Amino acid sequence: MKNWSTWAALFLSVGLSAQPLKTFQLTASEDGWAEMDNGTVLPVWGFQITGEGPAKYPAPRLIVEEGDSVQVSVYNAGNLAHTFHLHGFGSDTSNNGEASNPVLVQPGNTEIFAFRAAQSGDYFYHCGLQNPVHSQMGMAGLFIVLAAGGEKTAYTDGPPYFKDYHWLLGEFDAAWHFNPPQAGNLPPFEPDYFLVNGKSGDALGDYNTEDVAVFSALDQLPVFLNITHSGVGRKEVIFPYLVEASVVVRNGEPQIPAWPVDTLALSPGESVGLMLLAVSNGEDSIRVNYYAPGTDAFLHQNPVAIFIQHHSATSEPAARGMVQILPNPATDWLALRFRSAAPKGKTSVEILSENGLTVLRQEISAGEPVHVGELPAGVYVLKIVDENGQVLSVQKFFKN
Ligand SMILES: [Cu+2]
CATH class of the missing domain: 2.60.40.420 (Cupredoxins -  blue copper proteins)
Structure with a gap:
């Protein structure tokens, strides 16, 4: 009682x-x-x-x-x-x-x-x-x-999403950092580093950079991408053909109806939430352009990796059919059967979980099996890259 x-x-x-x-x-x-x-x-x-x-x-x-x-x-x-x-x-x-x-x-x-x-x-x-x-x-x-x-919706009672990403755009002027401006007239702001979540350069092109690169496999769509501009100069975000982007939130305000964009302009202080839907499978980049404050001169473009593997998409990457994986579903191991000549050098094999995290990465020689016995049961994505970095295959498999 x-x-x-x-x-x-x-x-x-x-x-x-x-x-x-x-x-x-x-x-x-x-x-x-x-x-x-x-x-x-x-x-x-x-x-x-x-x-x-x-x-x-x-x-x-x-x-x-x-x-x-x-x-x-x-x-x-x-x-x-x-x-x-x-x-x-x-x-x-x-x-x-x-x-x-x-x-x-x-x-x-x-x-x-x-x-x-x-x-x-x-x-x-x-x-x-x-x-x-x-x-x-x-x-x-x-x-x-x-x-x-x-709730996984763009706003309360808004459209649902499967995964969300949050980018903070900014830029650094190294001279300011080494010698912070004191009170009074500011020296010119001449940025030399162009950042997404504090990252730049190669880190943005690697889709394993989890908080930045947009990865969507299987039915993990739509993706809700939020871009916030805390920097100084104007920014532009250009979406590749792989996805259809539409603005669903702007500065906290729901946008009804959502408005489709292929190039999004962002002024300093703005924040925009976009829903991304797959048009096709493949890898590409979302490009972020950085402009100079004042003169509005173009300064830099950052390509941010995007990787879409969606089983119901209408087109398939050409690489898809080059390797067959057996058996599928797998229990202890996977064999790779190359439909054309197997690569002579080492092949890099990467297994990603449904939510895009790398769970296994190893180098193998042609004919060598990939051991998957330790993986929990579920759906995975297998990516095979040859020693020159060319993607040979991206496909899903089931682990019992
Ligand atoms: Cu302060």
Whole structure:
């Protein structure tokens, strides 16, 4: 028999779960660093989860659900004052450090920013001081508000998705990082690193770069791609023929009806959510163009890998039929049967889980089986690449 206090506790927990409190503890400091794709290590200022080391860029993702009450406490371990500003966030954010009247966190102090996540969408938080210097030094990260209840929909009661990706676009001027501009006239901003989630160069072309490269296999569509621009110059995102992209959310506002795009223009501070549907199977790139602030001169293009393997798509990559895998379903091993001459050198075999994670990667010689006995039962994607990097086959198999 439940007594009164048990019922009261149940009642209270139900009451609280209607509007949960999400708390985050961040430390702001000027002691971080970030390695660029050419090996250059840049000093960064930034935020980090308290106790998890020096400042990092991007700042940690803060993920909540629509309707949550959110409390972010910011401790300043640095030597300069900082703020916590939620850029582009709705009106229900009375003390989040709006730029017009920012709540300063002085060195050695902690301030608490409390607000309600009233509207789903991707936003970014940053330090707004000496704009754009502190942001540009690395003090920016994604604030992600999922649909109510954490549903996998673009917004509450919006279109459903299978997987979601969240990109933070920015750029770094190395000279600023080595010699942070002081108060007064800013030196020209001349970026030399062009970033997606802090990554650049080869990392963006590799579809194993999980938080960036868009990978969708089997029926894992549609993909919900959110792109947030926390940088300075204008950006353009160009979608390949492989996918049909349509804007479903813009700056937290649902777009009804969704509007199809093949080139998306983004101004600084904007955030756009797109639904991607497969047109065909294959590998390509989503291209991100970076333009100079002021002159709007084209500066750089980043190709970000996209890989679509969707069994109901109408066309198949030419490579598909070059290798037969036996048996399928597999139990302990897979044999590869090349329909034309087998590669003379080593073949690289990679097995990806349904959600795109690499679960096995090995080099084999022609005729050698691939051992899959350790894999849990399920559906996998097998990718075979020859020693020159040419993709010979991408196909799914079942493991018993
Ligand atoms: Cu700051």
